[in-house]
Amino acid sequence: MTSKSLIDGPAVAGKSDIWPLLAILRFFFAAWVLFDHTYNFGPADRAMPIFTKSGLVAVMCFFVISGYSIHHSIAHRPDGYGARRFWRIAPINVLAVAIGYVAYVVLGLSGGYGTPPVAPSALTWIGSLLLLECVLPVTIPFLFPAWSLSIEVLYYFAAPTLVKSKNSFAIPAAALLSAILFVRWPYIRDEYIAQPTYFVSAAALLWAWLAGWLAYSHRGHRPMLVAFTAAGILGIWTQAKFFGIVDFESGAANVLAWFLTLVVVFLDVRVPLSRELRAIANYLGDISFPLYLLHYPVLFAVTSSIFKRHPEWNYGIVQVIIALISAVLAYHFVDRPLRSGTKQTSRTRDTVINYPSPVADTN
Template sequence: MKSTENSVTSSQWAILAALRFFLAAVVALGHFALFVRHDPTHIFGDAYLNPGSAVFGFFILSGFSIAASVDRESKGFFRRRFLRIWPLYLATIVFGLCVELLIPNGFPLPFGGTVPTASGLSIVASLLMLQTIISGPIPIVGQIWSLSPEWWHYMIAPWLKKVSDKLLMIWVMLSLTAFLTINPPIGHGIDVLSHGLPFLNLSWLWITGFLYYRLKGTAAGFAILAFPSVFALTLGHFTGAPLFISIFVVVMSAEVRISPKLIKVCNFLGDLSFPLYLFHFPAMVLALRLGSNRSAITLAAMLAASVAALYLVDYPSRKLFGRNAARAAATQSDRLARPVKIGQDSA
């Protein structure tokens, strides 16, 4: 296993943050093109920058980032993941269920498909990160299907740190075989299949990112990152532009240095990417339900909801829990540094 301590620069993280925003924007614009305004140039939707391939790019980027996280500091990993995911995730579910109050009988989308109301099972499954395992996700926030397989990869990441490169390569090949065998690997649009398959047949994407972090800068690393995706594409499973853009950026970003100001901009876009991914769909449905018939208004509503979630949920939760964590660490440090008198209970 190759050591990769502290080998990702601030410039590279910023570039990858901007990549996350690009992928989230592809998903949002793709859903808009599929369900609201068809794209005559076939750039978004089911064409070159389709949402499915963007999600595949997210999986690779997630695996790479988590490998870096557990390599840098395993202690507190689960807490960091919980605080990064769950405040916004729960806020999305609440927002989506509130939008459902305006569509008690479901909502027909302008260019096909219907957003049905949530079942009790889909709510329970979503709250437990078991969407696509025991049920589909809450339909109004159907894009959260991808968080379930990602989350369970997070849960085993500290263990994966101990797994050899060879075993991870075998894992990639087995998962890729499942991906090529089971068709479709995921549901289309908001009608996500719920057979417990995404963890199995999309794991190769996440693991290639995880493994590439260990092997980056080597021929073997590049091969394990790129070959499975190229092979899957040649068999016609998906249009892979966002996925291949992700692979290219992950590889090339290690050689790029950018200015501090640009780092700040990229990091902000990275912060906005997760709220945009989570909130764009219910915000789009809300705008349509309230009578929006202009693309600019609907797209602005999607962006506004995402920015609001960033400033009202994500940043405050980071500040609150970060302060509490710092206070707890300081308290523990004080206790350890405090002199103990003879005969005094050190507890």
């Protein structure tokens, strides 16, 4: 589906800055994807109401926020960048794979949505652990949201090179070529952009991530804002069915979500919040990544077990509650403890070598 995309979001201290707003957006888009997927795990008349029955635009907005925050992370605090990225994504991904493995292999659950048509091989499980979904055909149906995370990992590897070429024309040129591929994709293959492997999906979505990256270094650049807005609208138009557009309202929801996300990062929108509201916003942003990545294997396990015995419980609101509880538990007992330990180690090292105090982040 991760940030700050799903998986990033500095909790910057200050009276008025962009990060709490980005945290709220991350949670909003994670909830969008979750609500959309309640249609996959139960009767449509029991699912949650949502703007469109597609989370593709939410994922694109995640990429924008990710590009913005990763640029901040590596430019502001390059030391330890790789370690921060690893500890931010690996534990939750391992947990997602473990939940799916225990449910499908150990407990033998099946019959619910997401059941693989063919039992995954050992190499497929390893590929999922290594987040190779966009490189090789190793996607397991009940781990489907990891497709976007596998793409982001490739972008993380590119970030150290990009930050050294801040004003290079190659970056907007790459964004242009990627946008052309995305807009033209339905004429190349009538397939959801999450499906193609061998780096194709990563190439086709790079422009969305670069929109955030360029927004960080070109704040207030209205021509870029207009260009990326237009590219998004064209892509939404050519891939309307993959964006779940069936009427004016669903089309407007996609376009508005895309446009407002770009406005926030390019115009550096800042929202003054009280300490309490900032804490709430940042917390919602923190649980957005586990919410996005874990809800699919968790709902697969639930619909293949409890809901099969008690189908009357299978309502969208129940799915949302279960997914939120899973995300909160994962954040407090897996994500936060591991990242807090590595962050403390990094800060201690920085103090020893007299680095200036960086802006606090949770990368």
